[in-house]
Amino acid sequence: MRLGAAPESALRAQFHTTGVRLRLAGLCVNLRTDVPAASDQILQMYRDHPLEAGVGIDDFRVWLSYTDPLRRFVRRRIQVFIDGATPFEPMPHRFAYVSIEGALNWCISATAINVVLHAAVVERGGLAVILPAPPGSGKSTLCAGLVMRGWRLLSDEHAVLRPADGRLQPVARPISLKNESIALIRQWAPDAHFSPVFTGTIRGDVAYLRPPTDSIARATETAAPALIVSPTYQAGAAVALQPLGKSETFRLLAGNAMNYHTTQRCGFDTVAGLVDSCAAWRLSYGTLAQAVDAMEALLARVQTGSASGRLAIATA
Amino acid sequence: MEEVAALLLHSMRDPASVPGLGAEALDDVLHAARQHALLARLEHDLAGLGVLQDLPEAARRQFANARVRANANAITLCFEIDRVRRALTDLGIRIVLLKGAAYRRAGLSVARGRVSVDLDILVSVADIGRVERTLIDRGWQAAEMNRYDQHYYRDWMHEIPPLVHGERGIELDVHHTIFPPVSEIRIDSETLLAAATPVGDGLWVLGPTDMVLHAAAHLFQENPAGHLRDLLDLHDLLTLFGQHAGFWENLIERAGRHGLGRPLYYGLRYAVDLAGTAIPAAVLNRAKALFAPNAVQLRVMDWLVRSAIVAGSPGQASAGVLPRFMLFARSHWIKMPPAVLLGHSLVKIIHRMRGKSATDTG
Amino acid sequence: MGEQAIDSRTWRLLEPAGLAWRCWDEDYIVFHSWSGMTHYLDATAGTVFEVLLDHAATVRGLATVLAGLADTPVTDSLGALVQQVLRRFDEVGLAEPMP
Numbered sequence: 001m002r003l004g005a006a007p008e009s010a011l012r013a014q015f016h017t018t019g020v021r022l023r024l025a026g027l028c029v030n031l032r033t034d035v036p037a038a039s040d041q042i043l044q045m046y047r048d049h050p051l052e053a054g055v056g057i058d059d060f061r062v063w064l065s066y067t068d069p070l071r072r073f074v075r076r077r078i079q080v081f082i083d084g085a086t087p088f089e090p091m092p093h094r095f096a097y098v099s100i101e102g103a104l105n106w107c108i109s110a111t112a113i114n115v116v117l118h119a120a121v122v123e124r125g126g127l128a129v130i131l132p133a134p135p136g137s138g139k140s141t142l143c144a145g146l147v148m149r150g151w152r153l154l155s156d157e158h159a160v161l162r163p164a165d166g167r168l169q170p171v172a173r174p175i176s177l178k179n180e181s182i183a184l185i186r187q188w189a190p191d192a193h194f195s196p197v198f199t200g201t202i203r204g205d206v207a208y209l210r211p212p213t214d215s216i217a218r219a220t221e222t223a224a225p226a227l228i229v230s231p232t233y234q235a236g237a238a239v240a241l242q243p244l245g246k247s248e249t250f251r252l253l254a255g256n257a258m259n260y261h262t263t264q265r266c267g268f269d270t271v272a273g274l275v276d277s278c279a280a281w282r283l284s285y286g287t288l289a290q291a292v293d294a295m296e297a298l299l300a301r302v303q304t305g306s307a308s309g310r311l312a313i314a315t316a
Numbered sequence: 317m318e319e320v321a322a323l324l325l326h327s328m329r330d331p332a333s334v335p336g337l338g339a340e341a342l343d344d345v346l347h348a349a350r351q352h353a354l355l356a357r358l359e360h361d362l363a364g365l366g367v368l369q370d371l372p373e374a375a376r377r378q379f380a381n382a383r384v385r386a387n388a389n390a391i392t393l394c395f396e397i398d399r400v401r402r403a404l405t406d407l408g409i410r411i412v413l414l415k416g417a418a419y420r421r422a423g424l425s426v427a428r429g430r431v432s433v434d435l436d437i438l439v440s441v442a443d444i445g446r447v448e449r450t451l452i453d454r455g456w457q458a459a460e461m462n463r464y465d466q467h468y469y470r471d472w473m474h475e476i477p478p479l480v481h482g483e484r485g486i487e488l489d490v491h492h493t494i495f496p497p498v499s500e501i502r503i504d505s506e507t508l509l510a511a512a513t514p515v516g517d518g519l520w521v522l523g524p525t526d527m528v529l530h531a532a533a534h535l536f537q538e539n540p541a542g543h544l545r546d547l548l549d550l551h552d553l554l555t556l557f558g559q560h561a562g563f564w565e566n567l568i569e570r571a572g573r574h575g576l577g578r579p580l581y582y583g584l585r586y587a588v589d590l591a592g593t594a595i596p597a598a599v600l601n602r603a604k605a606l607f608a609p610n611a612v613q614l615r616v617m618d619w620l621v622r623s624a625i626v627a628g629s630p631g632q633a634s635a636g637v638l639p640r641f642m643l644f645a646r647s648h649w650i651k652m653p654p655a656v657l658l659g660h661s662l663v664k665i666i667h668r669m670r671g672k673s674a675t676d677t678g
Numbered sequence: 679m680g681e682q683a684i685d686s687r688t689w690r691l692l693e694p695a696g697l698a699w700r701c702w703d704e705d706y707i708v709f710h711s712w713s714g715m716t717h718y719l720d721a722t723a724g725t726v727f728e729v730l731l732d733h734a735a736t737v738r739g740l741a742t743v744l745a746g747l748a749d750t751p752v753t754d755s756l757g758a759l760v761q762q763v764l765r766r767f768d769e770v771g772l773a774e775p776m777p
Contacts (some may be wrong), residue, residue: 395714398771454769604707
């Protein structure tokens, strides 16, 4: 059953007691909170996600609450815990939902079996594209742009690779967008559902975009990686696609990984296998439309089996 | 003691009981084990019993993850120990590994499933200056700290400030004493160093009695709340060394001579009470006669330890270990020096010698 | 090579059974399971690595191989470069001088 189909009052009560259990990236995360601002947004943003019924084994127990009894009423501050410990400082109450998303990021990254890269992953026509990039490179914006044009969302943050078969595990969580990207994607996709904008975070303004129901519905469907595209946004830049060398690609992936070191030899083999089997590109662009077009053209060429090599995209 | 706490304790003491737990109880045990950094240790014991496959897939997944994490940590720790050995080998001094590093290097079963974030070593106070200089020379850097903190570390905490290797980021703590300088404790490092046991390659670990006393002092000098792991470590050490002739007598005698009787008494008492450690009655009676606090103090301590050594609901004190590197893991890259030959620009070296393909693996 | 003191020791790889690597263009990416570390080697360091995979070698021996591949004479600078690479290998636990 979807979260959105369950009786709301029962769910609200559940947040306070046994917790609401969500299945994400093959994991089960138990979310408990007595902060309505957090549970409200979870119900909104995870409306289409499957609800794990009853009692079972959870991979993580997440608990979000006020820092002390007094903080429930005055200068409210909240803190999130994962299995009793916390990687995060206490935060102002208005960032309650942001904290939940931060905790979920931590949970997804905490695996030691799958290899988790810091990258967006989208899929179309059976081919998955991994978009590795350091923060601030515009990968989430591009990811959102593609997803709102029909590409399937696997994740905007985590490329979860299964070592056994090298396939990507979807996460299909809300896409986090910052600052100018928020207005940009609102314009790009007027029907998209956004969380409220959270102003004054360390990274500026942050808002979350709910993924299309199709991406969520297919969250158990793994995908084969076909391409690696590292996006670099620069206002006013011409669109350009340049091949990336394999060793450079390896460094880009492993250097931006969440758990490369923990996975040891398995991590090395998985990333090396990915680099061996996928062509890699750097995509520079100045507008979202250019980037989306370039991605579609690139995918089309791969689908028709065009030889890889220097690929020049005419500027608009 | 709370029900979940008792369940966790029972599961750790008797791992064979775990496959028989219902789903809800198993979920509680797994959560509590995660909270106390005991998942990998439990996995090791369950694997040893051959019962992992009897558990639900969701439980097996968690155990598999914990195993990989612990193994990666063991590799990193062993490598760090080796690098410290290599860096300090020419000084010709006695280096004593402490805690997790010691357990690992000495091959003690107490090391199973342990995740150590730091590497602690003990050297003689006379050597500490040379050690610090040598380490810094070899790439270790003092962790960033202001002058007040430095003073605190050097003078009160009997350590030089933690050193972090420039590239690897594991924190190395170099101690010249290992017990807080409170009035009751009267042990000096020369005594500890003299009684150390060699583990090869110029490395040492504390002698058995000192290892136990250190573990007990570490646990009971600070607030034991949430430190179930440390109590179980103590249980393992007592069980192992208790088999050595003369161990108990030495333990009592050493504790008395050096003012460590009180933490030892607590260690023995709660190891028996909570971990079921087998300690001869005569030893317990002697320790009680020599080192026990008054009845009121004891009752308070009983209550504190029994109610809090297993952490309760979130927000309470917990020994849960979260990795230091949160969302962005370091990838441990080393870049080799660029090839510059004489006046040549980058020389292309053709690998004629290689008849192998480009994707060779070891 | 010149008369100033050069390292005459024989060097070997540490725990070579735990090595896995790729060579793409002339860059090497080497995973060493003993240390758990991943190393990025350029062409020169990669060549030293390849020689040591095959057999233990001295600085002079390695310099001779490098010189042969680059078709240049064996010089003091080349020897110094090799020593630098080996020192780095030593630091990261890839290689050590034999006793």
